[in-house]
Amino acid sequence: MSNSFERYQKRKLISSYFSVVLSIALVLFLLGMLGILILNTKKLADHFKEQVAVTVFLKDQAKDVEIKQLQQSLAMADYTKSAVFVSKDEAAEKHSKEIGENFMDFLGYNPLQNSIDVHLKAAYVHPDSLQNIAAGLTEKNYVDEVAYDQPLISLLNDNIKRISLWILIASGVFTLIAVLLINSSIRLSVYSNRFIIKTMQMVGATKAFIRKPFIWRNVKLGMVGATVSILAMSGVLYYADGRLPQLDILDDPVWLVVLFIGIFIISIVITTISTFIATQRFLNLRTDDLYY
Structure with a gap:
């Protein structure tokens, strides 16, 4: 017991x-x-911030030397995580895959531009920093436009x-x-x-x-x-x-x-x-x- x-x-x-x-x-x-x-x-x-891309569109008359120098300077900048050159042909091919048809057959020419996709370091993904970076890049006479999704970044x-x-x-x-x-x-x-x-x-x-x-x-x-x-x-x-x-x-x-x-x-x-x-x-x- x-x-x-x-x-x-x-x-x-x-x-x-x-x-x-x-x-x-x-x-x-x-x-x-x-x-x-x-x-x-x-x-x-x-x-998530570093997934946001800033696209630098280049004018058609931009020389290869100028493009390479710009890409190298962007790659070496303090604010850059990566900088990748995208030719107009590559952009057209990618766009055709996305829409499921070759739009150049319809237009008869390629309206896209050469560009450089820049992914910034997280500390610089801020509206004020991006405005300063974009302003500095657009001063170059062979840069046509600097585009990024400003509402998305603010949000x-x-x-x-x-x-x-x-x-x-x-x-x-x-x-x-x-x-x-x-x-x-x-x-x-x-x-x-x-x-x-x-x-x-x-x-x-x-x-x-x-x-x-x-x-x-x-x-x-x-x-x-x-x-x-x-x-x-x-x-x-x-x-x-x-x-x-x-x-x-x-x-x-x-x-x-x-x-x-x-x-x-x-x-x-x-x-x-x-x-x-x-x-x-x-x-x-x-x-x-x-x-x-």
């Missing part, structure tokens, strides 16, 4: 530990993924600012939720031992002596939960990097290590504070109140 009761108690204890570890791991995993999103928000924003910058603000707000709210959820799990764990806490107190144990094993146990459970969440995050990051290599998610390991250490520290701090508060609550209760 006593062996069956001991096995039941052991299973109950293991189940309690497992639920605490699982809840901590899930919360820290979601919190860590939010942290990764925050760290990569700028990278994602830069990636892109506005949306990035708006999204960044909401991500910051969401991270603050979710951090608070994470603390409350972990605190709730630990309070339930301590609640199941409330009679043990009160018994130890009645036989003369000090509050610090009673709190110590509970704090240490939950800190260990928190560290296990943090380890599980870090392993899960590493798997997700590895998968995401394989599917989206252009984002270079794993190319900045220092920040990832800092984030993982931060998750570990957060688990220790939250479990310590939550356990202290929970045990202190039951230490201050009267014996009769333990039944409610």
Whole structure:
């Protein structure tokens, strides 16, 4: 009979530990993924900005030497990520594929112009910067026009600012939720031992002596939960990097290590504070109140 009761108690204890570890791991995993999103928000924003192309249209009388010099100077400019020359024949072929027919057969000539497609670095994809760059290029007598989608760029910058603000707000709210959820799990764990806490107190144990094993146990459970969440995050990051290599998610390991250490520290701090508060609550209760 006593062996069956001991096995039941052991299973109950293991189940309690497992639920605490699982809840901590899930919360820290979601919190860590939010942290990764925050760290990569700028990278994602830069990636989308650098997809915007500025097209420099050249006059038909532009000489090959002038075109090559312009392309080289653009490629070497501080604001340029890439500069690719597109001949009028290449542009016509691409346009024909897009519309599904050869428009030159209908017109009898190629109305398109030679051009250079310039992709700017993210820091320069801003209306004011683009206006200055376009003004400098149009001063050249062999440049006909500099074209870019100004409404799209303005909308892109506005949306990035708006999204960044909401991500910051969401991270603050979710951090608070994470603390409350972990605190709730630990309070339930301590609640199941409330009679043990009160018994130890009645036989003369000090509050610090009673709190110590509970704090240490939950800190260990928190560290296990943090380890599980870090392993899960590493798997997700590895998968995401394989599917989206252009984002270079794993190319900045220092920040990832800092984030993982931060998750570990957060688990220790939250479990310590939550356990202290929970045990202190039951230490201050009267014996009769333990039944409610």
